[in-house]
Amino acid sequence: MTSLWHYPRVPAEWRPAFRDYQRRLARQYAVLAAWVTLIMVPLFHVSDWWIDPVPQGFWGYDLLMRLPPLMLALITLWLHYRRPDGPWPRIMAITLGLTIMLMTTGLLVLHHLAGTEVTDLMVRGLIMTTAAVAIVATAGIRDLAVIYGIPFAGLLILLASSGTDSVTAMGLVIHPLMMAVIGCIIAEVLFISRVRAFNDRQKLHHNAMTDPLTGLLNRRAMEGQLQVEHARSSRHHNTYALVMADLDLFKHVNDTYGHDVGDEVLRDLAERMRASVRIEDAIARWGGEEFLILLRATGSEEALIVAEKIRRKVNEKAFYAGATTLPITISLGVGVVDGDPDPDEVIKRADQALYRAKENGRDRVEILEQASDGN
Ligand SMILES: Nc1nc2c(ncn2[C@@H]2O[C@H](COP(=O)(O)OP(=O)(O)OP(=O)(O)O)[C@@H](O)[C@H]2O)c(=O)[nH]1
Structure with missing residues (x-):
């Protein structure tokens, strides 16, 4: 039985095949994330304006913050249809996840500093986004170090430099940070189970192709x-x-x-x-x-x-x-x-x-x- 604490590794001879598999997976997730971004980000924008009205004058700023992920989603889809090969899938998956996180943390900082009534709404948005972007981290915690690390570091620095007192700052970031920890655990567990499934599949394939006595091809x-x-x-x-x-x-x-x-x-x-x-x-x-x-x-x-x-x-x-x-x-x-x-x-x-x-x-x-x- 495989121990829960045994960290699986892909044997050196199977690494090129594993990289290939990871690239295909990253491509699927990047494309999925791009479509979700293209549908959900405009919907959130409309709902913020219609159901939870954003204070006067912020609609344009909010739209500006939401443009980069929309642009990246379009670039990802363009690459998907125009460049079926190449190393872009993991890069785009990470960049898209990072941009979405930057958008949400940016919105939170913007509304917090302006003292609007929708700051709580933005905290909830950051919690949801933190959970959702974990899916694009196909290499587990290594990808999330970038996707979570940069936005949360920026958020903490901005809150500290804006003179926000520590209790208020903690109130804003504690739940998103807890969600980030959960996201890291989920992404890493998914990565480990993918490595295990890949190794098992390769072993089966290897056994089906090999003569058991000599180890030569059958x-x-x-x-x-x-x-x-x-x-x-x-x-x-x-x-x-x-x-x-x-x-x-x-x-x-x-x-x-x-x-x-x-x-x-x-x-x-x-x-x-x-x-x-x-x-x-x-x-x-x-x-x-x-x-x-x-x-x-x-x-x-x-x-x-x-x-x-x-x-x-x-x-x-x-x-x-x-x-x-x-x-x-x-x-x-x-x-x-x-x-x-x-x-x-x-x-x-x-x-x-x-x-x-x-x-x-x-x-x-x-x-x-x-x-x-x-x-
Ligand atoms: N130990 C062992 N013997 C095997 C295996 N597979 C085939 N053999 C044996 O290989 C021998 C083949 O014998 P033959 O086909 O008569 O040929 P030979 O004695 O090598 O004679 P020539 O081929 O004419 O030189 C048989 O005794 C088989 O039992 C195996 O997996 N293990």
Whole structure:
């Protein structure tokens, strides 16, 4: 069970995806906040004038204070429809929240200093706004430090410098400040639960795409990667290579030393293969003791070098079952994309090359470069 006090972190490898998710969320909230601002701020202005009449002469000042959030709301909507990408969502969400808070604190100071009868109404407005803007703080308390920090600091400084006595000042700010504390708690709890939900979802996704024994990609995940790589290679006219690798006489290892030792060998082999390829390449457990390696942007010469490197890594350094040394070798078949309509053709060539390697005595690399080679 997750402890209430355990502060969740997004693992480094998932951070780009989390940033992406946060950006989408900030965009939704910024757009929501913009529409709410465009509808509610004019409504408040009309209701202040009609239901709770603002004293003569203040209508224009109040309107002036309400213009900046309206402008920012329009800019946010413009960005939403004109600039679907980019880093603006969180910036606009914070700026919009901050401007709305500045508007409300500004109205409170204005009416307090002028001593109008609607100062209480403005305090209530500040409490409501403080609660409402918490929603745009998609990164929790960090965003609210800006959204609440600047307006409340300004409010306290203005009240102090205007000579307002401390009891009156406290009466004006105490409830909005309490609301700010509640807003911080809500925003932080929402942020933490989003991080937890994101991590859980990523783990599920990771498990669905990974072979549990070796930690390599599973067949389904590799099929997805192959489709993408094949589409990319067709569009940009560059090559990729596939290496199909299969341990030699592995049945003998299982029969002699047991399945657990066989599993240990597969795990060790996965490590050796990982160490032999580039970070952008992909390795999958394709079948029981059969592995498929995708070498991106790679031609036949380079692919042969990589396959040979894997063969040597298996052949030259012993595998162990307790104190017993296991003489293990691997055969590999290479296929390189060559105007194929889909990746299945390349897989077939790598498979046929592997078959040839087995037939030619095992512990070797074979290649079928041309589509016609396999026929
Ligand atoms: N320990 C273990 N063995 C597995 C696993 N998956 C498949 N195998 C074994 O891999 C062996 C594959 O044997 P074969 O297909 O006959 O091939 P081979 O003995 O490797 O011979 P060649 O491929 O012809 O060199 C079988 O004994 C399978 O039980 C696994 O997850 N763990």
